[in-house]
Amino acid sequence: MELLDAATLAKLAGVKVRARAVMEGVLSGLHKSPHQGQSVEFSEHKEYAPGDELRHLDWKAFGKLDRYYVKRYEHETNLKATLVVDASGSMGYRSGALSKLEVATTLAGALAYLLVRQQDAAGLSVVTRNGFADVPPRAAPGHLHAVLGALEALQPAGGTDLYAAAEHLAERVRRGGLVLVFSDLFDDRDDALSRVLALRARRNDVAVFHVLDPAELEFPFDDPTLFLSMEDERRLEVNAREIRQSYLEEFEAFLARTRAACTEADVDYLLVRTDEPLDAVLLRFLGRREERA
Amino acid sequence: MVFAQPWLLLGALAALIPLAVHLFDRRKPRPQPFAAIAFVLRSQRRTASRLKLKRIVLYTLRTLILLAIPLALARPELRRPGTAVAHAEGPAATALVVDRGLAMRFQDGESLFERARDEARSALASLGIDDPVTVVPCGPEVVPPAAPGLNRSEARDTLDRMRPAWAAPDLGHCLEVAARVLEESPVAGKRIVLISAFIAGTLRPETPPPLVRGAGDKRIRPDLVLRDVARGRRMLNNHFLAEVKAEPAPQSGARGVQIAFTVRNVSDAPAHEVQASLELGGRVLAKTFLELAAGATVQKTLVVRAETGGTVAGAVTLTTDGLAEDDRRDFVVQVPRELKILVVDGAPSPVRYRDEVFFLEAALGAPSSPLRPVVRDVEAGLRERFEAYDVVVLANVPAPPAEDVARLRAFVESGGGLLISAGDKVEPEAWNARMGELLPRPLRLVKSAGTGTGEAEGRLARLGDMRWDSQIFAPFSGKAREGLLGARFSRYMLVEGGTRADGSEVLAAYDDGAPAFVSARRGGGRVLLYTATLDRDWGDLAIRTSYLPLMQRAVAWLAGALDERERLEGRVGRTLVLHPDPQTAVRTVQSPSGVEVPVSIEADHSLRVGPLPEPGLYRPLDASGQLVVGSQFTAALDPADSDLTRLDEAQLQAYFGEEAVRGPAGTAERRVPLWTWLVVGAALAFFFEGLLLRKP
Numbered sequence: 001m002e003l004l005d006a007a008t009l010a011k012l013a014g015v016k017v018r019a020r021a022v023m024e025g026v027l028s029g030l031h032k033s034p035h036q037g038q039s040v041e042f043s044e045h046k047e048y049a050p051g052d053e054l055r056h057l058d059w060k061a062f063g064k065l066d067r068y069y070v071k072r073y074e075h076e077t078n079l080k081a082t083l084v085v086d087a088s089g090s091m092g093y094r095s096g097a098l099s100k101l102e103v104a105t106t107l108a109g110a111l112a113y114l115l116v117r118q119q120d121a122a123g124l125s126v127v128t129r130n131g132f133a134d135v136p137p138r139a140a141p142g143h144l145h146a147v148l149g150a151l152e153a154l155q156p157a158g159g160t161d162l163y164a165a166a167e168h169l170a171e172r173v174r175r176g177g178l179v180l181v182f183s184d185l186f187d188d189r190d191d192a193l194s195r196v197l198a199l200r201a202r203r204n205d206v207a208v209f210h211v212l213d214p215a216e217l218e219f220p221f222d223d224p225t226l227f228l229s230m231e232d233e234r235r236l237e238v239n240a241r242e243i244r245q246s247y248l249e250e251f252e253a254f255l256a257r258t259r260a261a262c263t264e265a266d267v268d269y270l271l272v273r274t275d276e277p278l279d280a281v282l283l284r285f286l287g288r289r290e291e292r293a
Numbered sequence: 294m295v296f297a298q299p300w301l302l303l304g305a306l307a308a309l310i311p312l313a314v315h316l317f318d319r320r321k322p323r324p325q326p327f328a329a330i331a332f333v334l335r336s337q338r339r340t341a342s343r344l345k346l347k348r349i350v351l352y353t354l355r356t357l358i359l360l361a362i363p364l365a366l367a368r369p370e371l372r373r374p375g376t377a378v379a380h381a382e383g384p385a386a387t388a389l390v391v392d393r394g395l396a397m398r399f400q401d402g403e404s405l406f407e408r409a410r411d412e413a414r415s416a417l418a419s420l421g422i423d424d425p426v427t428v429v430p431c432g433p434e435v436v437p438p439a440a441p442g443l444n445r446s447e448a449r450d451t452l453d454r455m456r457p458a459w460a461a462p463d464l465g466h467c468l469e470v471a472a473r474v475l476e477e478s479p480v481a482g483k484r485i486v487l488i489s490a491f492i493a494g495t496l497r498p499e500t501p502p503p504l505v506r507g508a509g510d511k512r513i514r515p516d517l518v519l520r521d522v523a524r525g526r527r528m529l530n531n532h533f534l535a536e537v538k539a540e541p542a543p544q545s546g547a548r549g550v551q552i553a554f555t556v557r558n559v560s561d562a563p564a565h566e567v568q569a570s571l572e573l574g575g576r577v578l579a580k581t582f583l584e585l586a587a588g589a590t591v592q593k594t595l596v597v598r599a600e601t602g603g604t605v606a607g608a609v610t611l612t613t614d615g616l617a618e619d620d621r622r623d624f625v626v627q628v629p630r631e632l633k634i635l636v637v638d639g640a641p642s643p644v645r646y647r648d649e650v651f652f653l654e655a656a657l658g659a660p661s662s663p664l665r666p667v668v669r670d671v672e673a674g675l676r677e678r679f680e681a682y683d684v685v686v687l688a689n690v691p692a693p694p695a696e697d698v699a700r701l702r703a704f705v706e707s708g709g710g711l712l713i714s715a716g717d718k719v720e721p722e723a724w725n726a727r728m729g730e731l732l733p734r735p736l737r738l739v740k741s742a743g744t745g746t747g748e749a750e751g752r753l754a755r756l757g758d759m760r761w762d763s764q765i766f767a768p769f770s771g772k773a774r775e776g777l778l779g780a781r782f783s784r785y786m787l788v789e790g791g792t793r794a795d796g797s798e799v800l801a802a803y804d805d806g807a808p809a810f811v812s813a814r815r816g817g818g819r820v821l822l823y824t825a826t827l828d829r830d831w832g833d834l835a836i837r838t839s840y841l842p843l844m845q846r847a848v849a850w851l852a853g854a855l856d857e858r859e860r861l862e863g864r865v866g867r868t869l870v871l872h873p874d875p876q877t878a879v880r881t882v883q884s885p886s887g888v889e890v891p892v893s894i895e896a897d898h899s900l901r902v903g904p905l906p907e908p909g910l911y912r913p914l915d916a917s918g919q920l921v922v923g924s925q926f927t928a929a930l931d932p933a934d935s936d937l938t939r940l941d942e943a944q945l946q947a948y949f950g951e952e953a954v955r956g957p958a959g960t961a962e963r964r965v966p967l968w969t970w971l972v973v974g975a976a977l978a979f980f981f982e983g984l985l986l987r988k989p
Contacts, residue, residue: 090328100328186328216329224322229330236330237322238337242344246336251329 045069079120080137082173083108083147084165085154086183087128089231092156095215096275103274104182104211105151110282111180112151116144124150125172127165127183128158134172159231160184162192166199175203182209184216185258193258197265207268207285210258214275219247268292294967297368304363311355347985354982361975365968384423385482385516386441388471389413389448392489393432393455394462395934397522399490399529399615406457408522409488413452416486416520417445425478431467431489432458433866438470440477459618459865459907461934464489465500472503475515481507483515490523491940494933498948517949529937530560532567532585533619536932537609539626548599548628548663554609555592558585559936564614571595573607573626583611602630604861604923606910619935623885623910623927625861632852634666635682637674639690639718640828649689649716652835653827656844664848679704683852688827689716692723702731706816710851714823715739715786716830733797733813733822734788740807741784753781754832757804765800765810765846769839777839782832785809786824810847819851861926863911868903869926870895871913879924880916885909902926 048057048068061069085108091101098106108124115122116139123137124147135143135150162183173179179199185208187193200206215221221240228235255271262269268288272281296302327333391413397406413428420426425441428451438451468485475483483505489495507513523529535555542551552571558564564585571579578597585591599605605628611620634657640649650668657666669677671690675697679685685704687693693701705711711731721736729735742754756778759766769777787807791797800821801810811822825831827844834840863869871879882890882902890911893901905911905928913924940948 093326093328184328186331188331213328215327221325224320226322226324227330227333228324228326230326230328234330234334236334236337238333243333243336243340246340247332250332250335250339254332 044072046072079115079178080123080174080176081111081115081120081178081180082123082125082137082169083112084125084127084169084179084181084183085151086160086162086165086181086185087126087154087156088160088186089156089158089229090160090184090186091211093213093216093230094274095213098274099156100184100211100213100274101154101156103272103278104209105154106278107209107211107272107281108180108182109148109151110278112144112147114282115139116141122147125165125169126150126154127161128154130158132165132168137177156230160187160192161189162187163189163195166192166195169199170202173199173202173204176205178205178207180207180209182211184211193261194265197261197267200265200267205268206265207270208262209270209272209281209285210255211272211274214273217251217273219244219251294369294371297370299367301363301367304366305360307363308356308360310359311352315352351982351985354978354985357978358975358982361971361978365971365975367968369967369971371967383482384421384425384480385484386425386427386475386478386480387420387484387486388427388429388438388441388475389416389452390429390431390464390467390471390485390487390489391452391455392462392464392467392487392495392522393430393457394492394495395458395460395618395930396490396492396495396529396616396937398457398618399523399531399937400617401523401526401529401615404457405490405522409490409520410452410455412488412520412522413486414449416488416518417448417452424484425480427471427474428452428455429467429471429474430455431462431464433460433462435462435467435470438474440474441480460931461492461495464491464496465503468503469500472505472515476506483507483513484518485515486518486520488520488522490529490937491519491521491945492529492936493938493940493944494936496940496948498944502949517952519945519949523939526939527941528559528561528939529615530558530562530564531616531619531935531937532556532558532560532564532611532614533616533930533932533935534609534611534622535590535935537622537624537929539607539624541627541629542596545596545598548602548630549596550599550605550607550626550628551594551596552607552609552624552626553592553594554622555590556583556585556611557590557932557935558587559938561587563587563589566612568612569593570610571597571607572610573597574600574605576600599626599628602628604628604925606925606927608910616935616937618908619930619932621908622929623908625910625925625927629663629854632664632683632849632854633681634664634684634686634848635674635677635679636666636668636686636688637690638668638670639688639716641670647828649826649828649830650686651828652840653686653688653844656841657848659841659845662845663854664845679709680707682709684710684712684848686712686714686827686848688714689718691718692720692727695727698727698731701728702815705731705818705820708817708853710818710848710853711815711820712823712847712851713820714825714827716826719786721786731815731820733811733820734791734808737787737789739784740787742782742803742805753783754785754803754805754807755782756780756801756809758799758802758806760798760800763800765843765850768842768846773839773842776837777843780832780834780837780839782809782825782834784825784831788822788824819853821847821851823847863903863905863926863928865905865908865928865930867905868901869905869928871900871902871924871926872898878915879913879921881914881918883912883914885911 045058045061046069048070052070056070058069058071085104087101091104092099094100112122119139121137121139124135126133133150135147162185169179181196185193197206219240223240224237225240226235226237259269270281270285391409393406397404397409399405417426425443426445426448427438427441428448429435429438430451464487468487471485502514502517504512505515535557537552537554539550539552542549550573554569556569567583567585569581569583570577579595581593581595583591583593604625606623606625608621608623613620636650636653638648638650642648645651654666654668657664675693679700685701701711713732719736721738724732725735742752761767761769782803785803785807788811797811797813799808799811802808807824809824813820825834827835829835879892879900882892884890884906886907888906890902890905895901908928908930910925910927913921915921
């Protein structure tokens with residue numbers, strides 16, 4: 001299997017194209033998809049009681065047995081997935097071909113393809129400077145265009161407020177849904193991540209795609225540098241080489257804290273470097289889901 | 294400090310480069326939008342103080358490097374006065390004469406001895422590599438050192454081994470020794486470096502400065518370099534114990550001891566409240582405070598009571614000053630012990646004053662007397678155990694039975710004393726028959742000299758021919774002697790004639806020549822015969838004022854208590870001859886610090902101990918290492934050596950010459966090169982700068 005690297009993906013204009021390319025890469029990498037076939041399967045019969053839907057009456061059973069039975073199914077409805085994309089200013093950072101936001105939208109788009117393809121509902125919730133933009137989850141193929149269109153239109157701006165985003169999602173997402181978060185998790189509030197992870201407590205299946213740039217992970221700066229904040233007016237002139245060690249220690253501690261919090265909350269955590277092949281990221285994610293299933 | 298290349302100091306301006314770079318090199322930092330700026334801020338806060346310190350240290354190190362290099366290139370040298378000895382005229386054989394006399398123990402912040410040793414090491418280091426050198430430790434004795442050589446470690450070893458002495462040296466003699474040893478070196482130049490405190494007593498002006506045999510046997514004067522370790526002080530103020538005299542003080546009780554000590558304050562300032570404490574038998578028994586005017590001599594007498602009799606060691610200690618060694622002086626004193634006297638009363642009487650021994654008992658038992666008389670009648674007295682007494686007095690006693698005579702003889706021969714007085718009960722024939730061996734001379738008959746009243750008084754006998762030099766009569770002088778000679782005797786016992794060959798000696802005789810007191814030695818003991826009565830029956834001696842001391846002296850002499858004690862004090866550095874009891878077996882003598890002192894036994898059994906290495910109490914030991922009781926002695930410093938008045942500059946110039954005292958122009962300085970240290974400093978700074986740069 002040939003994976004699509006970030007540089008190649010960057011040459012593909014638009015989220016739709018990139019997402020489709022990634023999705024196809026993923027499909028070709030799956031030997032046996034756990035999501036193939038009917039998602040709504042017969043489970044058992046139940047004697048009819050007033051209030052049951054008449055459309056589920058098994059007329060064949062009535063013909064044989066002269067009694068009313070209602071068919072019951074394993075999944076009453078399709079899976080409802082909400083793709084949460086952080087579009088704050090910090091997500092616009094890039095040291096290579098793709099920004100963190102581009103990686104996040106590409107991954108979200110590819111997953112939306114996959115979900116809709118297996119007739120699950122995919123919705124979108126975008127965390128922006130001006131609040132939240134939501135596309136409700138639907139399983140219709142035509143709905144995919146709405147999701148991808150919303151992703152394509154995203155521009156990084158403003159500060160990060162994951163806490164508010166989690167509050168917003170808690171109101172919107174029904175129990176038992178799938179919540180996929182795409183963010184760098186750079187939030188000044190210490191309890192923001194725990195509030196996001198709290199969605200898991202509502203029987204939602206939560207996965208966090210921690211999107212980070214290699215420069216953030218390795219801090220490859222040497223000279224005196226004037227660091228500018230991408231979300232506010234903060235700026236700092238510093239000899240980068242002098243603080244490199246301390247920065248790496250601080251950042252490693254942040255990653256360890258995040259990873260530990262996700263593990264503790266039984267939330268799937270994926271560290272996504274913007275320079276790694278995204279179909280590999282998705283395969284890793286899907287493989288892990290298969291293991292969990 | 295001087296610089297060989299002072300113009301290179303301009304390079305020191307380079308030290309301003311780090312400051313200039315800091316001030317003017319304000320490169321514009323590259324702007325970098327960065328998403329994780331929160332972590333950058335946190336890291337910067339965490340490391341800010343450490344980085345600031347690091348920057349300051351780096352800046353300092355770089356400045357030091359840039360400053361040290363041009364300074365080192367300018368070749369700076371430190372010129373220190375008083376340590377350089379080398380002249381510019383080529384190599385010279387050098388003798389370092391280092392004073393190690395008593396004065397060098399003086400503490401002036403550090404001891405002068407240590408200062409002298411440092412000076413010597415410094416002088417050694419400043420010599421040229423082709424200057425042969427030798428070290429002459431200058432003490433009371435001077436051992437000629439090895440010829441000057443180029444081996445510096447040998448000289449350093451000599452300096453390390455050197456210890457201060459306990460007496461003053463003779464600097465003239467030390468210089469002479471140094472001059473002789475310099476002659477052994479073939480190097481033409483000769484130099485003597487004298488390091489001393491220049492105490493006045495150490496240099497005799499009449500001895501000329503030394504000369505060295507030069508080329509063609511011509512006597513030349515060596516270069517003299519003087520190093521004064523007590524520079525700037527006119528004198529070294531010192532108070533000290535010049536003398537301590539300890540002797541029994543019977544007037545203060547049986548074990549009374551009188552210690553008279555003399556303290557001198559040789560200084561130009563008074564010493565206030567100098568404490569003197571007296572230690573006897575290991576305990577401090579008295580303390581007193583002295584006010585010592587500048588240059589004053591103070592005598593003080595303390596009387597104390599010793600806890601035990603016999604030979605007792607003690608010490609007088611003053612508040613210490615710069616020279617603590619002469620502020621303590623040990624002594625040994627013979628404390629009189631109590632003597633037990635058995636008085637056998639041959640004519641007791643119920644009327645007290647008519648009793649034969651009434652006056653004797655009163656005289657011996659006087660208050661403060663160390664004599665303890667026990668009076669018995671004849672029957673009881675002769676039954677006593679004589680060995681329990683020091684002296685037995687037979688006062689007008691009939692001749693004792695033979696068995697008692699034998700016991701008496703054994704008592705006397707084993708060291709006891711026997712006083713025999715005459716009287717009506719003494720029958721010459723019976724006494725001669727039984728006590729003949731003990732009597733100094735055989736008795737003859739009683740002679741009447743007169744009645745003692747009226748005209749007959751003129752015929753009464755008086756004491757005439759006296760041995761005033763004998764131990765019994767020696768203290769009688771002046772009125773006491775007149776009182777003794779004024780005694781009148783109406784009767785007395787005549788004795789047979791004799792000579793000194795028979796061991797008898799007439800110590801006093803009546804004016805007609807008849808013996809009054811006859812002494813004799815019998816074995817280890819003594820016998821004294823008094824040919825009159827101890828009461829008033831035959832004379833009036835008993836009511837004379839001289840009776841009491843006479844009887845006390847007589848009994849003390851019989852007990853051996855008046856024997857001349859040899860002075861048990863020696864002088865440090867000298868030998869001491871002791872005359873111990875031949876029966877004691879002194880094998881070794883231990884010094885105060887525990888060192889064994891050489892001992893040699895002379896033909897007359899006297900002991901020659903020494904030379905005594907240090908002041909303090911010495912302990913003669915027997916073959917088993919036990920102290921020989923009563924044989925301790927002390928050694929004291931020579932008080933003259935404690936006078937630390939210094940030679941003034943005029944005296945030094947008169948002796949050594951002006952050039953030696955002031956130092957020849959341009960050579961009385963020691964050049965200490967500093968540039969090597971600067972280079973080392975710069976290298977170290979460079980190393981640490983690299984270390985700091987490597988560390989993030």
